[in-house]
Amino acid sequence: MSRITVLSPLGINRVGSQPIAPRLRSLDGVTLGVLNNSKPNSLELQRYVVDLIGRRHGLESTVIKQKPSAAIGAEGLEAWAKEVGAVVTAISD
Amino acid sequence: MTICTEAFIGLAREESKNLGMPDLPLAIIKHPIGGESLAVIQQRAEDAVEQVIRGLTVAGAPRGSGGAASSAAAAPERFTFTDEDEVLEAFHARRLTDGLPFVLPTAERVQTMIAGSGRRAGDVIAVVPPRWAEATVESIAINAVMAGCRPHYMPVLIAALQAAADPAFGLYSVQATTHPCAVMMLTSGPIVDELGLNFRHGSFGPGFRANASLGRAMRLVLMNVGGGIPGEGDQATHGSPAKFSYCVAENEAATPWEPFRVTRGFSRSDSTVTVFSGEGPHNINDHVCTSAETTLTVVADTMTTIGHNNAGSVIRGDVLVAFGPEHAHTIASGGLSRADVQKFLYEHARNKVGLLKLRAMYKAENWPDWVDQNDDEALCPIVGKPEDIHLVVTGGPGKHSAFIPTFGTSKSVTRKIEPVR
Numbered sequence: 129m130s131r132i133t134v135l136s137p138l139g140i141n142r143v144g145s146q147p148i149a150p151r152l153r154s155l156d157g158v159t160l161g162v163l164n165n166s167k168p169n170s171l172e173l174q175r176y177v178v179d180l181i182g183r184r185h186g187l188e189s190t191v192i193k194q195k196p197s198a199a200i201g202a203e204g205l206e207a208w209a210k211e212v213g214a215v216v217t218a219i220s221d
Numbered sequence: 222m223t224i225c226t227e228a229f230i231g232l233a234r235e236e237s238k239n240l241g242m243p244d245l246p247l248a249i250i251k252h253p254i255g256g257e258s259l260a261v262i263q264q265r266a267e268d269a270v271e272q273v274i275r276g277l278t279v280a281g282a283p284r285g286s287g288g289a290a291s292s293a294a295a296a297p298e299r300f301t302f303t304d305e306d307e308v309l310e311a312f313h314a315r316r317l318t319d320g321l322p323f324v325l326p327t328a329e330r331v332q333t334m335i336a337g338s339g340r341r342a343g344d345v346i347a348v349v350p351p352r353w354a355e356a357t358v359e360s361i362a363i364n365a366v367m368a369g370c371r372p373h374y375m376p377v378l379i380a381a382l383q384a385a386a387d388p389a390f391g392l393y394s395v396q397a398t399t400h401p402c403a404v405m406m407l408t409s410g411p412i413v414d415e416l417g418l419n420f421r422h423g424s425f426g427p428g429f430r431a432n433a434s435l436g437r438a439m440r441l442v443l444m445n446v447g448g449g450i451p452g453e454g455d456q457a458t459h460g461s462p463a464k465f466s467y468c469v470a471e472n473e474a475a476t477p478w479e480p481f482r483v484t485r486g487f488s489r490s491d492s493t494v495t496v497f498s499g500e501g502p503h504n505i506n507d508h509v510c511t512s513a514e515t516t517l518t519v520v521a522d523t524m525t526t527i528g529h530n531n532a533g534s535v536i537r538g539d540v541l542v543a544f545g546p547e548h549a550h551t552i553a554s555g556g557l558s559r560a561d562v563q564k565f566l567y568e569h570a571r572n573k574v575g576l577l578k579l580r581a582m583y584k585a586e587n588w589p590d591w592v593d594q595n596d597d598e599a600l601c602p603i604v605g606k607p608e609d610i611h612l613v614v615t616g617g618p619g620k621h622s623a624f625i626p627t628f629g630t631s632k633s634v635t636r637k638i639e640p641v642r
Contacts, residue, residue: 132304132305132308132327133301134299134300135297135300135359136298136300136317137360138298138360138445139352139354139356139360139447141239141353141355143241145242148244151279153278154278166584167255172259176265176266177224177266180267196586197537198630199394199398199630200630201393215222216224216273220224220225220229221229221253221255221399
């Protein structure tokens with residue numbers, strides 16, 4: 129019986145496994161970063177979340193980094209990562 | 222730690238996996254965020270906060286060893302089936318098609334397609350988001366076979382993918398957005414006649430092999446290689462028929478100005494492909510106007526709406542106006558150069574600030590500095606400068622033209638189509 133062999137059209141992702149940042153023991157005394165993408169209501173959402181966190185934990189401070197557009201990658205992340213202990217981002221519409 | 226609404230879980234998980242971090246924690250809340258009252262947003266925040274705290278502090282030990290990326294050349298996986306019907310059913314079940322039947326990508330057909338490129342099978346043409354997978358000549362050829370391309374179409378497809386992968390085009394966001402933009406390919410130059418690309422009646426489709434298959438091949442690469450799968454890496458709310466195939470050719474003989482590729486800095490002897498993050502074409506129907514100015518007024522009016530992305534993103538994007546030959550003739554008969562037309566449209570295709578306020582000054586940070594945002598009667602253009610209104614002539618007889626708005630946050634990119642070596 130004849131058979132048909134075809135090739136897969138899928139691409140190969142060569143990104144290796146990446147470790148996620150170690151989790152914090154506590155948010156007390158942490159400088160919390162907020163990366164915002166300028167979508168409507170996104171900053172309001174993130175600010176409310178940070179405010180609620182601040183009521184439960186003694187955050188050192190909050191630093192907001194705002195992208196001019198959701199479609200453009202954030203710049204200066206490596207330097208910014210040294211200023212903050214953790215970052216809250218968001219994805220939605 | 223990422224807050225994610227329910228509707229975007231597919232994209233978030235897909236991207237985490239593609240970037241090598243499948244266990245990146247998410248805080249899941251109800252959708253949507255945009256258009257909701259502040260009271261609802263407050264509730265969303267309350268729903269998220271415990272998850273955020275837990276994700277930042279107790280998400281488990283770091284996963285993965287940070288191992289090096291795979292560098293070994295990998296041949297495409299091979300599937301063996303009993304017959305053609307089984308192949309079709311299997312590919313549909315695995316979402317490896319655009320929903321339509323396709324040409325089976327046998328090894329023989331793929332080798333012939335690769336030969337048409339004049340390149341080596343393993344050459345990496347682009348890394349395609351959001352899957353961040355390599356589009357090698359071979360993987361492009363496999364999708365080109367499926368689309369029904371002929372081998373000598375490959376240089377166009379390769380140049381188009383190189384253009385789409387240019388950072389200026391912003392392919393990542395074009396692929397993943399809720400916006401219906403497609404990757405439109407506009408060809409210009411001797412290649413149009415060489416490949417039999419249609420530029421007359423029905424230049425936007427359907428009916429012509431080169432246009433239809435090239436546009437389809439682009440979409441299949443974006444889906445199969447790049448992971449732009451509806452509901453996963455592609456979050457388009459509606460999508461668009463333009464996402465099946467969107468390959469257009471310039472009607473150079475009917476162009477009263479310099480050819481499109483010359484406006485992009487190439488010579489007349491070159492062949493080029495330009496990619497736009499285009500919506501489907503918006504028809505401009507005018508059977509009455511007999512002067513350049515009145516015709517262009519109709520064109521400008523069609524461009525003036527607060528409903529497309531360019532209305533808000535202004536300086537970040539560009540747009541395309543595709544004149545039918547008869548409109549182009551009327552306009553050029555008025556003695557207007559291409560630059561004159563761009564200037565007219567730039568000055569007349571403007572939205573009132575008072576109307577844009579209905580969208581809460583959406584993306585006002587991208588408006589030109591000189592627009593008075595406090596004056597409801599002030600007018601805001603849809604692009605940053607006249608040169609960002611690109612003009613091309615395409616199509617057959619009839620008093621129609623088309624306006625193609627874009628995703629708006631990136632610019633079109635042109636690549637020269639390199640002849641086969």
